Amino acid sequence: MRGVLAAGLAGPGFSLAVPDRPAVPPFDPGPLGAPVPMPDQNWYLVPAPTGSQAYRPGARRQWEEQSAQARARFEYDWQAAWAAEQHRQRQLADYRAQYDAWAAERHRLLAEQASQAGQLAARLRAGEPAAVAEYFEAVIDWREDWPDGFPADGETSWDAPARRLVVRWELPPYEVVPSVGRYRYVRSDDREDEIARPVAQRKELYREVLAQCALRVLAEVFRADHDGLLASVALNGVVVATDPATGQEGERCLLAVEADRDAFAALALDRVAPLDCLVGALGGRVSARPEKAETVPEVPVSAAGTAAGAPSGADARAVAAAADSTGSTSFTDFTDFTDFTDGEGPDLFEMDPLEFEELVAELFRRRGLRTSTTARSGDEGVDVLAEDPDPITGGKIVIQAKRYRKTVPPSAVRDLESTMRRQGANRGILVTTAGFGPGSRKHAEGQPLTLVDGPMLLELLREQGLPGRLGPVLPTQRTSSARELTPGQNTVLPAEEVRVRFRAGGAAADLTLLLLDADGKVRRDEDFVFYHQPSAEDGAVTLRPEEHRASIRTGRLPDSVRRVAISINLETDGDGTCADLVDPRVELHCGDGHWLFRPPADPAVSAMLVAEVYRHPADGWKLRALGQGWSDGLAGLARDHGVDVA
Template sequence: MSRRSAGFVNSWAEAQRQYQRQIEAEQRQRREEARQARNLQRRADQEYREYRQAEARQRTAELDEQVATLQGLLTAGCQAPAFRAASLRRAEEAAPFDPGPLAWPVRMPDPNQYQAQGGWTASRRAQAQAEARARFEHDWQAAQTAEAQRLQRLAAAQRDHEQRAEAQRAEVRRHNAGIDEATAAVRRGDPEAVVEYFSAALYSSAAWPEGFPRQVTAAFDPAARQLVLDWELPGYDVVPEAKSVRFVPSQNQDKETARPVTQRRALYREVLAQSVLLVLRQLFTADEYGTLDSVALNGFVDAPDPATGRQTHIFLATVMAQRAAFADLHLEQVDPTSCLTGALRGQLATKPDQLTPVRPSRQPQEVGNRIVTHGGDGDEPDLHEMDPIAFESLVADLFRAMGMQAVTTQRSNDGGVDVDALDPTPIRGGKIVVQVKRYRNTVPPTAVRDLYGTVQDAGANKGVLVTTSGFGPGSHTFARGKPLELIAGGELVDLLHRHGLRGRLGEGAVPDPAPPAQPDSATDDYNVLGMTWSGNVALDVCALVCRGNQVLSEEHFVFFNNAQTPDGSVRAVQASPPDKAAIRVAFDELPTHADRLVLVAAVDPEVNPEADLAAFTDACIRLLAPSMAELGRLEVSDGRAGETALVLGSFRHRASGDWDFVLGGKGYTGGLEQLLQDYGIEVE
């Protein structure tokens, strides 16, 4: 072979070797990448397994903690402080006066800053000096006027603060006087006061774990000095069914290990015994006046009867404990089940998980005095489903329980009266006509107007409208200042329970639409509109969310009985000095079809029944940021003699997306009722 051909073969062989080395390098790289991927996957799998295992351990620890809480229920409860009536008293404290920006005096102009400028001749210099003095005097007078106004506003803010503080202190004094009166009634052994006091002791206790029921029916026997009560106990599901949790990697799921039935049943019996002993301890330790000689306690669960399937009270524990015997017990050291069934001679279901009942000892309905029930629906009748005649009879029973004489009227020719009542109390008592509306929807204002006409026709002292639903702003506005009382569904149920009667509102009940005054907001994008004015006239400042000159609905009228719109975009809030009223508005959250927010003011007829708006002067709206920093002021018109309501102005939605303020000024001699008619709210 020639030298030339040998060189070609060598070159070809070298190229082949390089290609082979490249292939091998790529294979090594792919093997390394595959190895790294496997390692990453193994690490990911390991981390996932460790995470799931840690999660399973955490769930097991939670189960153990739950069981430990149940086992230590009585011990923890014995460490809780005893209930005292003094804990219900309030301190007569008021927030100190905060003048805010009003605390800073207006800065007076500095004469040195008003030097004559220019002037080459004597006459020109004299003219320049005169001009400088004139500027100084003008600014000095303006600063003096501003300072006088600041001092005036500061004094008004201080007076307003003192008035609010005194009103707050007066409310605290009334509250404390009520506590003192209730305490005196407990000392006297008044049955209703005794039951309310000891019910408060049970409800205020922090010893009960979250989720434990708190339903009680009680009565007091003053002759035997015995409190008799039925107390709801926790259900069997309070003891966790699972004992532990472990993660099974092969199935990629958690597996629970069941708690043995015998262990779960024993723990449940122990929880029931601890609950009964804890109730007894709370009652006896709360008895700072020596009212109770004994307590008859029946513990029940609210569950379907195994025999009938109907929801009922199934009694699982009962005991009649004497104070002297209970005082000798060292509860922190006892075995709860043995203590209840042995030392106190009580009864406890042997198989409470199977709802095996015990025969209760003395029950509240056997006492004969008024029975008070708190918490739970129990077997209370649904007021919506009651027969109309039975509902009217129940309302008559309520008035009789409140110390009045009451009878239901005939179904025909009753003149719009369902119950005739007579309050025998001197001075404030007299004839009362009652109308009953078993509604699910809001009661219309026409029903309130009709009741007012009935009161006038019957020559009654008062009219009361009782409903299972609620009332809108129009109804509240019409009733204000008139001898009318509106009782909505929630208040009715509360009155029934407070006077030993039964009743509840079932599904679909419509509560009184007045919401909490200042619920939390989900956004910080809002403004506060603070209203300030001179004069001592008491005013209600209200807001209407409108489209054109029509309010969107009665719920979009924010006033003293409807503190916010349904979406919470407009709310009445507590004013901060120097403001006398305040409205909070999230303009971006207003309904999309709303294009106006109208602000109005009206004389409060209950505070100033003879007043008009002649004293409504120097008024303005302060536009405030969420931090309460003042962003600007909007001047509004003064009031006029004879007028009792005034449109202050309206924020109007422009095409650009901004809200511009347009000054109002239209006044009404017929008060808020007449004003609202112009905006489509039916009041009279």
């Protein structure tokens, strides 16, 4: 663990002149190269009797019998050795043919790699921005001597005007640091006891390991910069872990640092304390509790705060025009790709279907594929045709783009599989603005199918500097002033009218309300306020389902109504869950009070009570955040509160 940095410094530096793989070794037949020894007839000769033995009665007859048996053994052994030799020669010929075919392919691959390396070197000399990112991505990926359990995988972005490389590097998980510190032998029982490593020591060692990883990657990059291309290198170290706020797995940034070339060159890395060097000398940030996946702010991809490599203004139009001239799909409806940040840009739900297909095509073109959209008629179920130009792993890819609000049904995944086979494609990709249920994901397991849901689509668009959002633009100024509630928290309402607003992207969900008595049940079916029954008690509780808004006027509610429960539920004709919602939030306003509740992303829940307005004997009407869910959706929620859903 403590030698990660030292091992990296001791290894060779990267160079395009050095092949990634060793040269083709000469043919080595091994044991097959040794002929089978043939028996020598002299080994089987039986000495004739001499002296007095020659005159013993029956001696000659006995000698003749033994000689005949020896000749028979010789003949048998010679035939067996000859058959074994023939078999060896056939095996040797087969092995040689296999080697010749393998060597020819190996020579072809090495020649192709050498050609690609030469082309990359020429592109580097020409100052092509994409070549810089490609070269340094090869630099950080080529070393294979990382310890077991270390991912050793990263990606790069190049900010040409600032001569700044940004590296996104996957860090090892906390589990790479052994929980066992030492073993103790118990002689009386002849056994070994595990002695746990002190928790504080394990945590500190993990932070040091993270710092070593960062310094090693920075060292590799600067050492490979033979032409002085880099003015600085920024590194964001991420780990795949569960977000404690949402329960979803994703990348969590545990480490961020930006190193100037001159400052890094002044370091004596073989003598530094890694954590002190990263934080003190380079001004980096390391999570205070990386074992809990607590994050630190990432270094921006671009010095200007935009995605590196993404064109802006006139550059964007030039890129689009260039794409048109080469036959690839262009995305020209947005003249400045870099003007959009989270929550801005076009609403993908409202986008024209053809424009959405063009956006998806542009996304995959930026990821290195050759793409083109198909005509509206006669597309045979294909929205975008793509080709991966990699000569080894590439091939034809069919992409379907589904601009859905509700969960994609499993039939769409089955249709994609059929289309992929009909088109003779290597892979199929289904992109949607909504989500996928367990049936769809189970069908895609083990198949050459990739499912891209709404949250993943937004992340991919952001990575490539493309615009897009799911749902209306949120009023960030108002939301930022809201007090965020967690389940169980409550507050006194300062006025009689409570205004409710539900916002979420991804899967489609509805807002519903229930008027409940002291037993937590509806008094009658009219107390269930939903899409087809949008008001109760002469407008005391009203719902605007299309806008996901509701209002509760507590002063107009009869004494028999003790609570008004506020719930969200996924569409009943799909298999979506709360985990398919993108950034869900329930905002509540009452007088000058403003509260925010974020429903948990529970994949087992399709309906959830998020809050309730209730009577308190001393404080009057109060608001409480909840978070109680039902796996059988709106039907289960309604049934448990006394609504007849038969």
